[in-house]
Amino acid sequence: MIKTPKDMKTYKKQLHEALEDSFLRSALDKFNTVYRENRPTVYEGIDFEGIRDLIAENKDRLIPFLETLFDEFKRNAQKAGTIVHRAKDAAQANEIIARIAADNQVKSIIKSKSMTAEETFLNDHLEEKGFEVTETDLGEWIIQLKHEGPSHMVMPAIHLSRYQVGELFEKQTHSRLDKENIDKLVKVARKELRPKFLEADMGISGANFAVADSGTLGLVTNEGNMRLVTTLPKIHVALVGFDKLVPNLKTTLTILKLLPRNATGQAITSYVTWIKGTNQCLNTPNKQKIMHIVFLDNGRLSLSKDPVFSQSLRCIRCGACANVCPIYSKVGGHKYGHVYIGAIGLILTLFYHGKENDRVIVKNCLNCQACKEICPVGIDLPHLIKKTYAQILKQDGKKPVKNWVLSKVMKNRKLFHFLIRQSHLAQKPFTKGAPLIRHLPSFLEKDHGFRSLPVIAKRPLRDQWEKLHQAISNPSLKVALFAGCAIDFIYPEQGKALLTLLQNAKIQTGFPMDQTCCGLPAMMAAEEDTAKKIALQNIRAFKDEKVDYIVTLCASCASHLIHNYQKIFKEAQEDPAGLKSFTRKIIDFSSFMDKVYPLDDHKPTAAKKVAYHAPCHLCRGLKVTEQPRALIQKAGFTYIPSKDEDVCCGFGGSYSVDFPEISREILKKKLDNIEASDAELLVTDCPGCVLQLRGGLDKRQSPIKVMHLVELLSKGQI
Amino acid sequence: MENKKLIQLFTQKAEAVGTIVREMGSASDAIQYTAGIANKKQMNTLACPGLSSKDRDLISDLCKSEKLTFLESPLREQASFLDISLTWANYGIAETGTLMLVSNSEEIRIATMLAQIHIAMLPISKINQDTEAIEHNLDKILKNDTPSFAAFITGASRTADIERVLAIGVHGPVELHIALLKEA
Numbered sequence: 076m077i078k079t080p081k082d083m084k085t086y087k088k089q090l091h092e093a094l095e096d097s098f099l100r101s102a103l104d105k106f107n108t109v110y111r112e113n114r115p116t117v118y119e120g121i122d123f124e125g126i127r128d129l130i131a132e133n134k135d136r137l138i139p140f141l142e143t144l145f146d147e148f149k150r151n152a153q154k155a156g157t158i159v160h161r162a163k164d165a166a167q168a169n170e171i172i173a174r175i176a177a178d179n180q181v182k183s184i185i186k187s188k189s190m191t192a193e194e195t196f197l198n199d200h201l202e203e204k205g206f207e208v209t210e211t212d213l214g215e216w217i218i219q220l221k222h223e224g225p226s227h228m229v230m231p232a233i234h235l236s237r238y239q240v241g242e243l244f245e246k247q248t249h250s251r252l253d254k255e256n257i258d259k260l261v262k263v264a265r266k267e268l269r270p271k272f273l274e275a276d277m278g279i280s281g282a283n284f285a286v287a288d289s290g291t292l293g294l295v296t297n298e299g300n301m302r303l304v305t306t307l308p309k310i311h312v313a314l315v316g317f318d319k320l321v322p323n324l325k326t327t328l329t330i331l332k333l334l335p336r337n338a339t340g341q342a343i344t345s346y347v348t349w350i351k352g353t354n355q356c357l358n359t360p361n362k363q364k365i366m367h368i369v370f371l372d373n374g375r376l377s378l379s380k381d382p383v384f385s386q387s388l389r390c391i392r393c394g395a396c397a398n399v400c401p402i403y404s405k406v407g408g409h410k411y412g413h414v415y416i417g418a419i420g421l422i423l424t425l426f427y428h429g430k431e432n433d434r435v436i437v438k439n440c441l442n443c444q445a446c447k448e449i450c451p452v453g454i455d456l457p458h459l460i461k462k463t464y465a466q467i468l469k470q471d472g473k474k475p476v477k478n479w480v481l482s483k484v485m486k487n488r489k490l491f492h493f494l495i496r497q498s499h500l501a502q503k504p505f506t507k508g509a510p511l512i513r514h515l516p517s518f519l520e521k522d523h524g525f526r527s528l529p530v531i532a533k534r535p536l537r538d539q540w541e542k543l544h545q546a547i548s549n550p551s552l553k554v555a556l557f558a559g560c561a562i563d564f565i566y567p568e569q570g571k572a573l574l575t576l577l578q579n580a581k582i583q584t585g586f587p588m589d590q591t592c593c594g595l596p597a598m599m600a601a602e603e604d605t606a607k608k609i610a611l612q613n614i615r616a617f618k619d620e621k622v623d624y625i626v627t628l629c630a631s632c633a634s635h636l637i638h639n640y641q642k643i644f645k646e647a648q649e650d651p652a653g654l655k656s657f658t659r660k661i662i663d664f665s666s667f668m669d670k671v672y673p674l675d676d677h678k679p680t681a682a683k684k685v686a687y688h689a690p691c692h693l694c695r696g697l698k699v700t701e702q703p704r705a706l707i708q709k710a711g712f713t714y715i716p717s718k719d720e721d722v723c724c725g726f727g728g729s730y731s732v733d734f735p736e737i738s739r740e741i742l743k744k745k746l747d748n749i750e751a752s753d754a755e756l757l758v759t760d761c762p763g764c765v766l767q768l769r770g771g772l773d774k775r776q777s778p779i780k781v782m783h784l785v786e787l788l789s790k791g792q793i
Numbered sequence: 794m795e796n797k798k799l800i801q802l803f804t805q806k807a808e809a810v811g812t813i814v815r816e817m818g819s820a821s822d823a824i825q826y827t828a829g830i831a832n833k834k835q836m837n838t839l840a841c842p843g844l845s846s847k848d849r850d851l852i853s854d855l856c857k858s859e860k861l862t863f864l865e866s867p868l869r870e871q872a873s874f875l876d877i878s879l880t881w882a883n884y885g886i887a888e889t890g891t892l893m894l895v896s897n898s899e900e901i902r903i904a905t906m907l908a909q910i911h912i913a914m915l916p917i918s919k920i921n922q923d924t925e926a927i928e929h930n931l932d933k934i935l936k937n938d939t940p941s942f943a944a945f946i947t948g949a950s951r952t953a954d955i956e957r958v959l960a961i962g963v964h965g966p967v968e969l970h971i972a973l974l975k976e977a
Contacts, residue, residue, distance in 0.1 A: 331924065
C-alpha cells in the first residue's frame with residue numbers, strides 16, 4: 076500500500092531514512108551515471124531533438140481531440156470484435172474490469188505491467204472481489220510479493236537488491252536459493268509463473284499506444300510476459316489511459332524511435348506487439364478470444380483542456396525524468412512520487428491522486444532542468460512542477476507564512492534591499508570578521524553546516540557603482556549590468572571584475588538603480604503574482620537604457636529573464652511594453668565574452684589547472700556549453716575535465732535551505748569528482764553555484780579555490 | 794541500400810542483441826539446422842506451425858531419425874514441454890535487427906512465445922531498411938476489419954529488473970535464431 080507523506084516533517088524523516096539506505100544510494104547513483112554515459116551511443120545517428128519536437132507538435136495537435144480519437148478508435152476496434160469501455164475515474168475502471176471477470180466466471184487473473192492499473196489500484200480492487208491476481212512482469216511480481224508500489228515507471232523494483240529479491244523468492248517457493256546469482260533468480264520467476272500463465276482465465280495488460288485509425292493496441296515490452304498475458308487466457312482486458320490515443324501508425328512508429336532509447340537505452344525492445352480485436356483462441360467454443368479495452372479518463376480529459384498543464388499528457392512513460400534527476404538518484408522513487416514517479420509524477424499526482432498526496436513531494440525539485448532536457452516529448456517539467464505547487468496553494472486558498480512574507484517583501488524593492496542590508500549587521504556575531512560563516516548556531520549547524528556561508532557584503536555593488544564606474548569617451552559598445560541579488564549584495568567583487576574587463580575594452584556600462592531581484596525565488600515558491608510584479612519592475616528599470624546588451628553574471632538570472640519572463644506574460648496573456656526588447660538584450664557572461672567581447676587569442680598557456688562546473692541554467696537553460704570552457708583556455712589556463720560537470724551542485728536557491736540533507740549529498744558527489752580531477756581552481760559562471768561550491772570546499776578545508784569565470788578572466792591574460 | 798549491405802546491417806544489429814544469424818540456402822537447410830540445434834542442446838520436442846506440408850513432412854521425418862518428438866497442433870496443451878520452434882518471419886528490419894511476424898494464428902504465437910529456442914526463417918528479399926519501409930504493409934494488416942496480432946521481435950526475451958543486470962530468457966525464448974534464406 077502506498078502511503079505518501081502529507082506533512083513535511085514525516086517526509087523529511089523518510090528522506091533521511093532513504094539517504095541512509097546504502098544499497099539504494101549506490102545502485103541509483105550508478106544508474107544515473109551509466110544512463111547518461113550510454114546515451115550518446117544509444118542515440119547515434121538519431122536526431123533526438125528533431126524527433127522530440129515533432130512528437131511534441133503532433134501530440135499537442137491531437138490532445139484537444141482525444142474524445143474524437145476515442146470515437147474513431149472505438150469504431151475501428153469494434154469492427155474486429157473488441158468491446159470498448161470508457162471509465163470516468165479509477166473506481167469505475169476497476170468496477171468495469173471486475174464485472175467482466177465476474178460475468179465470465181473468472182477465478183485467476185494474470186497481469187502484465189501497467190502504470191495505469193497502478194494508478195487505479197486495480198489489484199487491490201480485484202483481490203477484494205475475490206479474484207486471484209498475479210503480476211507477471213518480473214519487477215512487478217517482486218513488488219507484489221513485497222506489497223509495495225513501483226519505485227520506477229520502467230524498473231519497478233530498482234530499489235531492491237538481489238538478496239532482498241532472493242529472500243522474497245525463498246519465501247514464495249519455500250526453498251533455499253542462490254541469492255547471489257541473478258540469472259538463477261530470474262529463472263525462478265520463469266518456473267513459478269509459467270503455470271500461472273497456462274491456468275489463468277483472464278489476462279490484463281496496459282498499452283503504450285491506442286492507434287485510432289485501425290483500433291489497434293501497441294505494446295512495448297522486453298520480457299515476453301505481456302505476449303503470454305494477451306495470448307493464453309481466453310479473455311484479454313486492456314486498461315488504457317485516454318492519453319495513449321494516437322491518430323495512426325506513422326505517429327506511433329515515430330514515438331517508438333525515442334521511447335525504448337530513452338527508457339532502457341535500447342534501439343528497440345525485444346517485443347513490440349500490435350493487437351487488434353478478438354484474436355484466435357483455440358480452447359474456446361467459437362475459437363476466439365474475448366477482448367475488452369477500458370479507456371481511463373480520471374482527470375485526463377479536463378487536463379487536455381488546460382492551457383498550461385495539457386502538455387503533461389504528452390508523457391509516454393519512459394521514466395527518463397527519474398533516471399537523470401539528482402534527487403531521485405539519492406532518495407529513490409518511493410520518496411519521489413506517489414504512484415507516478417519522478418518529475419512527471421510530481422505533476423500528475425495532483426491530477427490523478429489529489430493534492431494531499433502531492434502537497435509535500437511537489438516541493439522537492441531543484442529546478443536543475445535535467446528532466447526537461449531528457450524528456451523525449453519536450454515537457455517543460457520543472458516549470459510545470461512549480462505550476463503544480465501554485466495550483467495546490469490556489470486550491471488550498473491559503474499560503475504558507477514564508478510565501479506571504481516573500482510576496483510582501485519582494486514586491487517592494489526598497490524594503491527588500493533594506494532588509495538585505497540589515498542582514499549584514501545581523502550576521503556580525505557569526506562572521507568574526509571572516510569572509511565566510513563557518514559555524515552556525517548549534518540548532519542550525521546539524522542540518523545546514525555542510526557548507527560555509529558567505530557574508531552579506533558591507534557595501535553592495537549598487538552603492539559602489541558611482542565611484543567604480545568611469546565615463547568612457549567614444550565607447551565601442553554600450554551595455555548595462557543586470558546584477559541580481561547575489562552579485563549586488565554578496566559578491567560585489569565579481570561585478571567589479573566585470574566592470575574592469577568592460578572598461579579595458581572601452582565598453583560603457585550602465586547600472587539602473589531600480590533593478591531588483593530577477594524574481595526566480597518568487598517563481599520557485601510558486602508566488603506567480605510576485606514574480607510578475609518583479610518582472611515588470613525590472614523591465615521598467617532597463618527601459619530607458621540605450622544599450623546593445625544587458626549582461627548578467629548569474630546563469631539563473633539570465634535563464635529566468637529570458638525564458639520565464641516570456642512564459643509568465645504568455646500565461647497571463649499580457650504583453651507589457653519593453654518585454655521583447657528586454658529579453659532580447661539579456662546575455663549571460665560567457666556568451667557575451669565569446670560573441671561580443673574583443674578577445675585576444677594568442678596567449679601562452681599557464682600551468683594552473685582549472686576545473687569547470689556547468690551551472691544548470693547555463694548548460695541546460697541557455698544551452699551554453701562550450702564557451703566557458705574555451706574561455707578558460709583563452710585566458711591562459713589549462714582546463715581540466717572532471718566527471719559529471721553538468722550535474723547540479725545541489726544549490727537550487729532556497730532548495731538547499733528547504734532540503735539541506737539532499738543538497739549536502741548532491742554537493743558531496745560534485746566535490747568528490749572535483750577533488751579527483753587534479754584541479755587547483757574550480758570555476759563556474761553562476762554566483763549561486765559559487766556559494767554552494769565554495770562553501771562546501773571550505774568546509775572540507777580543501778586547497779581548491781572557487782571563482783566565478785569573470786574573476787578568472789579579469790585575473791588572466793585577456 | 795544495396796542488398797548485401799542491408800543483410801550486413803541486419804545481421805550486425807541482430808547479433809548485437811544476442812540473436813544468432815545464419816545465412817543458408819532454403820527452408821530445407823533451415824530444417825536441418827533446427828534439427829542440429831535440437832540435437833546439440835539435447836532438446837526433446839519441436840513444433841513448426843505455419844510451415845508448408847512438404848516442409849512439415851521433411852521435419853517430421855527428420856524428427857524420427859533424431860529422436861525428437863514432433864508436436865502437432867494444438868500446441869496449447871503441450872506448451873509446458875515445448876523446447877524448440879521453427880516458424881517463418883514476414884519481414885526483417887535491418888536498422889534494429891528486428892523480425893516482423895504476423896501471428897494471427899494462436900499456434901504461431903504459442904510457438905514463438907513459449908519455446909526455449911525460437912528459430913525464424915527469413916528470406917533475404919524480405920529485409921527492409923527501417924520500420925518506415927514496412928509501415929505501409931503493417932498498416933494494411935491492421936486496417937483490415939478482422940482481428941490481428943503482429944509482432945516485432947528483436948532478440949531473446951530479456952529483463953534487467955533485478956539490480957539492472959541483464960538476464961536473458963525470463964518468460965519468452967532463451968535464444969532467438971534467424972535463418973536467412975537465399976531462396977524463398
